[in-house]
Amino acid sequence: MEKIPYLGATLLRWTVGKSTFLALPERGARLMNWNLVLGDGSVRDILYWPELGSLDGFTKVRGGNPILFPFAGRSFDGADIHHWRAADGVRRPMPMHGLARQGTFTLSRCDGRGFAARFQPDEEARAAYPFDYEFTVTYRFEPLAFTCEFTLQNLGTAPIPWSPGHHFYFTVPWSEGASRSDYLIRVPGTQHLRQDATGELAPAPGPAANATLADPNLLDLLHTGLRGNEAVFGEQGRPGDISIQLGTAKKPAADSTFVTWTEKAESPFYCVEPWMGLPGAAAHGRGLQQVPPGQIRNFVVTVAVR
Secondary structure, three states, X not given: OEEEXXXXXXXXXXXXXXXXXXXXXXXXXXXXXXXXXXXXXXXXXXXXOOOOOOOOOHHHOOOOEOEEEOEXXXXXXXXXXXXXXXXXXXXXXXXXXXXXXXXXXXXXXXXXXXXXXXXXXXXXXXXXXXXXXXXXXXXXXXXXXXXXXXXXXXXXXXXXXXXXXXOOEEEOOOOOOOOHHHEEEEOOOOEEEEEOOOOOEEEOOOOOXXXXXXXXXXXXXXXXXXXXXXXXXXXXXXXXXXXXXXXXXXXXXXXXXXXXXXXXXXXXXXXXXXXXXXXOHHHHOOOOEEEOOOOEEEEEEEEEEO
């Protein structure tokens, strides 16, 4: 692991086999970039990261892997966005994708194969999510893969609800001259939904059997009712597919979800996002899990190139 200066901060860099991983753990525990040296000596970016002139607005940069905790997506209290209501009946604020991506973390472990960072809730985070807990993000890097594990430890006397997720920005296309229509995607969902402006979940058309990343039906689409735990996409007829595994069981827990999204047709990235549950889980309960007092629960995702 190396420390290198980056726009006035200290960037951490790991080289594991032919892979290089770059992160600023203190800023949202964010893995920023993963790149891979290919057999011909060229470099392929797996996780996209744009060129920046400063770290202003780092939280909103479209790149890397923003951490979505305690809830992924948009939270609602009734039809009111960016709010939620806990078991005590109190209405509280909850930003889009939660509190961690804009939060401060401290390193609790850092070695040649990864790091662990612990969330340090500020006053705003404590007001929005008023529990006694420790939330830790742990990365383990491999030559052609990484695993990211969320750990939520309940230090209090009341159950803690959560439904976190990841927001991976993958570089697409990764071959010169290719377009999104050259990339096939397979997501093992049997039910497809979208969330409307009031937080309601409505059925939506699913992708074609041989869908490519150019399929408009994939935009902002929730894939749930998963038959398996692995989503795969890659360039037709070429090696180097990306696999995203949600959890460690072959069949994930009920309401586990993959989300497919991109910003624009010309964006240099495509997002395939594994979530514990559906957006708005704190209100409707689909994919919401509880951590009992004194207990620890985990959420594990593995991304690999094959």
